[in-house]
Amino acid sequence: MTERSKWSEDAWQAALPVYQEILELPFVRQLAEGTLTGERFRFYIEQDSIYVENYCHVLAHIASRLTRQEHVADFLKFASVGIEVEKILHETYIGAGHASVSPTPTTLLYNCYESAKGLGPVEIEAASILPCFWVYQKVGEHIFKTSSPDNPYYRWIETYADKDFEKSTLRAIEICDELAENASAEIRRQMRDAFVMATRMEWMFWDSAYNLEKWKI
Numbered sequence: 001m002t003e004r005s006k007w008s009e010d011a012w013q014a015a016l017p018v019y020q021e022i023l024e025l026p027f028v029r030q031l032a033e034g035t036l037t038g039e040r041f042r043f044y045i046e047q048d049s050i051y052v053e054n055y056c057h058v059l060a061h062i063a064s065r066l067t068r069q070e071h072v073a074d075f076l077k078f079a080s081v082g083i084e085v086e087k088i089l090h091e092t093y094i095g096a097g098h099a100s101v102s103p104t105p106t107t108l109l110y111n112c113y114e115s116a117k118g119l120g121p122v123e124i125e126a127a128s129i130l131p132c133f134w135v136y137q138k139v140g141e142h143i144f145k146t147s148s149p150d151n152p153y154y155r156w157i158e159t160y161a162d163k164d165f166e167k168s169t170l171r172a173i174e175i176c177d178e179l180a181e182n183a184s185a186e187i188r189r190q191m192r193d194a195f196v197m198a199t200r201m202e203w204m205f206w207d208s209a210y211n212l213e214k215w216k217i
Contacts (some may be wrong), residue, residue: 007180008173011127011192012134015199019135023142027121032143034151041153044209046101051205052086058118058129058185063120065215071175075148078168089159105215106208117194123179127191131198132175136160136168156193 008172012019021027027044030036056079103111117125140160147157157164180188 004181004186006177007188007191008177009069010188011130011176011195014021014192015135015196016132018196018199018203019138022135022139022199022206025210027204027205027206028139028143031069031153031157032147032151034147034153036153038152040212042094043212044206045090047104047107047205047209049086049090049094050101050103050107051111052082052090054115055129055132056083058114058125061118062122062126065118065125068178074171074175078172081168089156092155104208104213106201106204106213110198110205113197113201121183121187123176123183123187124190124194126176126179128194128198130172130195131202133169133172135199135202137166140165 024188027040031041051175059075059079059082063072063079066072066075082085099206114125137160140157142156144161147154151157180191183191195202
């Protein structure tokens with residue numbers, strides 16, 4: 001019997017073409033250059049605040065379904081730290097002015113997608129939130145290398161290139177691998193598909209912010 005590769009390795013390879021397209025998005029390139037317009041960045045941050053509120057609920061929901069105490073503790077920590085970090089980051093750039101903002105079609109779709117995964121096996125639900133750790137950490141790390149402290153978005157870039165965020169990301173990956181280890185081949189496949197789909201939605205999220213997406217009707 002051959003040893004299976006880590007689930008995360010297979011998932012990342014499946015999502016790699018999408019991740020590479022993310023790095024080429026005008027939003028990401030201009031963010032790294034510091035040339036992204038303030039209007040587009042504020043639009044992004046406002047939508048991100050809506051997304052993160054739902055995301056933290058999903059993290060807490062996953063924690064309530066996990067069976068290993070250390071996994072439960074980690075996901076509850078992800079939720080509480082995520083709320084605090086994102087609150088500080090959002091208030092740095094937009095203050096408290098995002099309360100009346102409505103979700104765009106992409107934000108609503110992404111939130112509904114992740115929430116819906118809570119109706120299936122917890123392994124798949126956990127895999128669906130992993131891109132928000134892993135893709136952000138990789139993007140932050142990538143653009144941090146070419147960004148300077150005078151970049152108006154340096155605080156955002158620094159947050160996702162931070163070693164503490166990297167540590168949380170690696171732990172989230174590790175937990176998903178541990179869940180996949182005891183899962184059937186079919187559940188592993190669905191975990192991979194959920195990871196790839198959520199990575200596509202990360203692409204959509206940044207693209208929609210750059211285009212200042214609005215409801216057409």
